[in-house]
Amino acid sequence: MTVTTPSQEQQLVLQACRGLAANGLGPSIGGHVSVRVPGEERYWTNRLSRTFEEMQLDDIVLLDFEGRSVDPDVVVSPGIGFHHGIYGLRPDVGAIVHTHGYWVTAQSAFGREPRMLHNMSTYFHGRTAIAPDDEIDAIAPAMKDGDVAIIIPWHGAITLGATIAEAAGLHVTFDYACRLDVSLSGDKEVPTMPDDHAEAVQKLLTKANYLQLAWDLMVRKGERCYDGQVVVPAPAA
């Protein structure tokens, strides 16, 4: 009997799926997470057939930069192409998260980066691309070096990081920033952080360890909410 040891990247994708699910970002089919294999033109990602809440290690599969698996029966999202598209364009990106989370998708309908309504929103200040579609041909001209988020109007969003801790930590933070923006988009004009203030906070956050801590929390939450079969999301804070 051959015993195969799951690769570290495969386990990280599963942890991310469960952490996203614990945060209410995984109830439906359609999101995808990937982690690049360092030094290779390959990455691990999740199959299409399960939600983040349901994901198991066997559902995390290895693809090449054409989006192909060695196993012909593996079915991934038809929208997977932007993962290897972005990895090809951005050597600094080692992990990618895409969801259709409720607040993320609502924000995408506004077609703008989240307004600066909280310190954590500043991660995305001037670093959010708006791409008309999820094809890499639409993302490439919209995305600049250093961008950490991509909004696809009426669809959802993508976050990017050097590591899965960054990409997933940013996604949960983006969801929070979007929730603030969308839920405060009523009749009343809400004051937003001035640009110079936002830039100063962004610099401060870059030095902080917040995204790693956010990731550690995601992993703990994912484990806590997993009942042995599925992740039962924690109630929204």
Ligand SMILES: [Zn+2]
């Ligand atoms: Zn999508």
